[in-house]
Amino acid sequence: MLDNQTPLVEMRNISISFGGIHAVDNASVELYPGEVVALLGHNGAGKSTLIKILSGAYKRDGGDILINGEPAEIGNPRDAKKYGIETIYQTLAVADNVDAAANLYLGRELRTPWGTLDDVAMEAKAREVMGRLNPNFRRFKEPVKALSGGQRQSVAIARAILFNARILIMDEPTAALGPQETAQVGELIKQLKREGIGIFLISHDIHDVFDLADRVSVMKNGQVVGHARTEDVTKDEVLGMIILGKVPPKAIPGPGAMQMA
Amino acid sequence: MADTVNSVHLNVARGANEHPVRRFFRATEIDTRLLGMVGALMIIWISFQISTGGLFLTPRNLWNLTVQTSSVAVMATGMVLVIVTRNIDLSVGSVLGFCGMVMGVAQAQILPQYLGLGHPAIWAITLLIGLVTGAAIGALHGVIIAFLGVPSFIVTLGGLLVWRGATWFVTSGQTVAPMDTTFRLMGGGTEGSIGATASWLVALIACLAIVWALLHARRQRKRFGFPRRPIWAEYVLGGVGCALVLGFVAVANAYYWPANIARKYADANGIAWPDGGLLISHGIAVPVLVAIAVGIVMTFISTRLRFGRYVFAIGGNPEAAELAGIKTRWVTVRIFTLMGALCAIAAAISTARLNAATNAQGELDELYTIAAAVIGGTSLAGGTGTIAGAMLGAFVMQSLQSGMVLLGIDSPLQRIVVGMVLVIAVWLDTVYRARAK
Ligand SMILES: Nc1ncnc2c1ncn2[C@@H]1O[C@H](COP(=O)(O)OP(=O)(O)O)[C@@H](O)[C@H]1O
Ligand SMILES: [Mg+2]
Numbered sequence: 001m002l003d004n005q006t007p008l009v010e011m012r013n014i015s016i017s018f019g020g021i022h023a024v025d026n027a028s029v030e031l032y033p034g035e036v037v038a039l040l041g042h043n044g045a046g047k048s049t050l051i052k053i054l055s056g057a058y059k060r061d062g063g064d065i066l067i068n069g070e071p072a073e074i075g076n077p078r079d080a081k082k083y084g085i086e087t088i089y090q091t092l093a094v095a096d097n098v099d100a101a102a103n104l105y106l107g108r109e110l111r112t113p114w115g116t117l118d119d120v121a122m123e124a125k126a127r128e129v130m131g132r133l134n135p136n137f138r139r140f141k142e143p144v145k146a147l148s149g150g151q152r153q154s155v156a157i158a159r160a161i162l163f164n165a166r167i168l169i170m171d172e173p174t175a176a177l178g179p180q181e182t183a184q185v186g187e188l189i190k191q192l193k194r195e196g197i198g199i200f201l202i203s204h205d206i207h208d209v210f211d212l213a214d215r216v217s218v219m220k221n222g223q224v225v226g227h228a229r230t231e232d233v234t235k236d237e238v239l240g241m242i243i244l245g246k247v248p249p250k251a252i253p254g255p256g257a258m259q260m261a
Numbered sequence: 262m263a264d265t266v267n268s269v270h271l272n273v274a275r276g277a278n279e280h281p282v283r284r285f286f287r288a289t290e291i292d293t294r295l296l297g298m299v300g301a302l303m304i305i306w307i308s309f310q311i312s313t314g315g316l317f318l319t320p321r322n323l324w325n326l327t328v329q330t331s332s333v334a335v336m337a338t339g340m341v342l343v344i345v346t347r348n349i350d351l352s353v354g355s356v357l358g359f360c361g362m363v364m365g366v367a368q369a370q371i372l373p374q375y376l377g378l379g380h381p382a383i384w385a386i387t388l389l390i391g392l393v394t395g396a397a398i399g400a401l402h403g404v405i406i407a408f409l410g411v412p413s414f415i416v417t418l419g420g421l422l423v424w425r426g427a428t429w430f431v432t433s434g435q436t437v438a439p440m441d442t443t444f445r446l447m448g449g450g451t452e453g454s455i456g457a458t459a460s461w462l463v464a465l466i467a468c469l470a471i472v473w474a475l476l477h478a479r480r481q482r483k484r485f486g487f488p489r490r491p492i493w494a495e496y497v498l499g500g501v502g503c504a505l506v507l508g509f510v511a512v513a514n515a516y517y518w519p520a521n522i523a524r525k526y527a528d529a530n531g532i533a534w535p536d537g538g539l540l541i542s543h544g545i546a547v548p549v550l551v552a553i554a555v556g557i558v559m560t561f562i563s564t565r566l567r568f569g570r571y572v573f574a575i576g577g578n579p580e581a582a583e584l585a586g587i588k589t590r591w592v593t594v595r596i597f598t599l600m601g602a603l604c605a606i607a608a609a610i611s612t613a614r615l616n617a618a619t620n621a622q623g624e625l626d627e628l629y630t631i632a633a634a635v636i637g638g639t640s641l642a643g644g645t646g647t648i649a650g651a652m653l654g655a656f657v658m659q660s661l662q663s664g665m666v667l668l669g670i671d672s673p674l675q676r677i678v679v680g681m682v683l684v685i686a687v688w689l690d691t692v693y694r695a696r697a698k
Contacts, residue, residue, distance in 0.1 A: 057584055078586040093584045097577030097644040098570065107572055108585035109567050116565040124485045145577070 006069040008033050008198040009085075009167055014063035023049040025222040026255050030196040031167065036189060038213035038230075039202045040242055046222040047202045049092055049230045051169045053078075054200075055087040056080035067167075078107075084166035088156045088173050090202070096145040100137075101126035103144055104159045113258055118198055133188070149176035155187070161192065168192060171202045206238050220245050223256025288494040294638050294693065298653050301686075302660060307662035311519040318666050327513075328449040328614070330652075331552035332357075332607040333626060336635040338559040339600040342569075344634055345576040346596060347414035347643035348406065352420030353604050353630050357623030359424040361608035364391040365437035365618025367443055377587075381628075391605040398424065399601020403594035421627065431621055438617035449546035449612030451522050457514045458543035464510040471502040505516050513549075514542040530545060530592035548610040550651070555606060560648045572596060576644035600630035632679070633658055634674040636686045640694075658682075 007030040015026045023245070024046045031037050039047045052058045054065065056077040064071045069081050074080050094103050101122040110118040110125075121139060130137045134154040144152055158248055160168055170189075174182040189199060189212050203209045206216075210230060218225040218241040225241045228251035237248040245258040279287075288291055308319040310407050316322065336353050343350045354697040376383055402420055406413045439445075446453040455463070461487045475495055482489050490498075496632040518526070518541040526532075527539050563569035572590045609624075612618045637654025639646030661682060 055584075065284060076586070077584050081586055087584070089584065091580070093578070093581035095574035095581050095585070096578045098574055102570060102574070106570075106582070109570060111567065117570060120481045120485050120487070123487065127487075143577075 010066040012064045034196045038209040038216045041219035045219040086160035086165035087169040090171035097143045137224045150181045213248045224254030225256045226251045226253045281583040306346045324516040326550045331548040333608045334552045334612045334652045335632040339603040340634040341651045344639045350417045352417040354623040354626035355424035356604040357608045358428040360391045360395045360605040361612040361618045361622045362431045368441040372658030383441045395601040400598040403597030407590035407593040436619045451548040454543040456544040457542035467506045468503040471572040517542045632683045
């Protein structure tokens with residue numbers, strides 16, 4: 001169904017190393033509009049590093065990024081945002097000592113005609129967005145440092161969806177959350193998907209994401225083991241990809257696939 | 262709907278059980294930390310008042326205190342931003358010295374050659390030269406820190422030596438004096454004060470501004486339907502704010518010109534000398550006005566402008582700020598540029614007050630400036646600090662020193678006390694923060 005469409009994002013043969021470590025090695029992934037791609041793999045497989053290249057946090061050593069089929073220049077987080085790429089980082093990159101509204105608009109503040117910060121307008125919008133996302137959220141005036149893990153997470157998510165993202169990267173978004181909040185994030189992902197946003201959903205636990213994803217891409221030791229449509233594979237087969245690098249018949253093998261003897 | 266009703270009930274319940282004192286602070290949103298500092302200041306004042314036998318809390322001494330604080334207070338406002346971003350500036354005293362010397366030479370030796378001695382534009386051109394010099398030095402520090410990756414501690418430690426040495430080279434070590442007469446107004450003194458009427462006018466404007474700010478904030482919050490402070494809390498805030506302003510001006514106006522100067526003035530203006538002596542109020546000193554203006558501008562920058570928001574965001578989490586798309590390096594350069602310019606303003610105040618530019622001007626000021634910021638609640642871990650707190654911190658330090666001078670305590674012992682107070686203040690702050698968590 002997707003074959004005749006241009007991918008929203010295409011990352012081709014991406015490589016990066018830190019010192020001697022090939023954190024990402026010749027990895028290729030793609031993402032179509034309205035699609036959720038789960039990026040799976042053990043801790044240290046290179047998932048976060050790969051998507052940080054897409055979000056402009058790291059500069060790649062090699063490879064190409066195409067957005068809507070056009071080569072994209074992404075050298076820093078600002079560039080990525082210009083392409084409509086928004087990211088929720090695993091480390092929850094929020095500014096701890098300013099409040100929720102300031103975090104939502106960090107780097108893109110609303111200003112009055114005099115050039116000063118329009119804090120009330122930002123707070124109003126923050127209350128609106130947070131109200132949809134997490135109706136119990138009340139602590140608008142406190143630095144986010146004072147918030148719980150789940151509340152901080154909703155701030156990070158609100159910031160990502162506030163600016164009409166076309167491409168959303170969520171790096172282990174439910175790691176710090178309880179079951180109820182996890183379910184909420186699941187609902188949100190489905191809603192965003194319906195709006196045509198492409199989502200990279202990263203996890204080291206397939207149970208978290210299997211039901212949400214249209215496709216899975218599995219990484220191991222910096223390389224892509226393979227890609228598969230979720231409907232074509234079982235959880236056990238995907239686990240085999242994650243643990244052993246063993247590619248099931250209906251999946252497309254990548255450079256990191258276990259070599260069959 | 263049920264949800265809102267519930268939460269309203271909860272709030273009401275909490276309000277009823279809450280201790281009245283705690284409810285007062287929550288409603289007025291007064292920073293308890295700042296209040297603690299005011300408390301400490303009061304304790305210091307009263308102790309000195311008692312131990313000096315009533316010499317401390319006089320209009321004259323309080324007025325002098327404000328003047329003596331201005332130079333360090335000006336620099337402390339910039340030091341807040343520096344420390345908030347987890348940097349430090351050890352060079353401010355030397356940069357003050359260098360800018361002071363440059364301004365001294367400009368107004369006493371260079372400009373009079375072209376404009377004639379005492380030309381009314383000399384002070385302004387001099388100040389401009391100083392500001393540009395200070396800002397350029399700060400920008401240089403900032404670029405080395407942000408783009409070459411040398412830690413600010415090292416860059417400004419180098420700066421401390423470099424600019425002190427450079428100060429010597431401007432005049433081969435010679436003191437420059439006297440300063441331009443208009444320029445000297447920035448140093449305070451009998452001439453450099455604005456008098457009773459103008460002081461009351463300043464007080465009136467300040468009170469109106471306080472009331473307007475409270476009204477405006479309330480109106481804005483009402484417009485967007487946000488929770489508002491109880492109305493009594495607004496009255497308390499407005500009342501306390503205006504009382505402080507009026508009290509300050511009343512004290513400044515209660516300090517009269519010394520008799521001999523007043524007599525000279527009376528003679529020169531043909532005023533008959535009354536029996537009780539001629540009582541002419543000093544009013545607010547010009548350097549104090551400058552410091553207050555700097556404080557207001559810096560507060561505005563740090564709370565109302567995007568730049569200020571970035572400073573605090575970077576201080577809280579540099580990586581998150583970078584990932585949010587903030588150009589963190591440029592923010593660093595701008596902070597140090599601002600710091601340099603503030604050193605120049607402080608240099609203007611201090612050279613004007615001394616009526617000379619010397620080699621040793623501003624020595625140890627870096628330590629007093631850092632101490633003021635830290636005592637005023639700026640956390641060395643980054644991310645927190647207020648301009649008002651730092652200025653109050655400078656005032657606390659100056660109060661300690663002046664009090665000890667009045668008591669006739671030797672300067673080595675003064676240093677020991679100031680050093681210990683710094684450590685104790687930071688320790689108390691650590692305890693406070695740990696409890697607040
Ligand atoms: N900034 C960095 N400096 C050095 N090594 C890094 C850096 N970022 C990631 N790595 C290394 O790259 C590898 C992949 O890490 P990461 O992408 O975080 O894995 P994942 O997100 O899949 O758990 C790890 O070996 C990690 O140590
Ligand atoms: Mg990761």
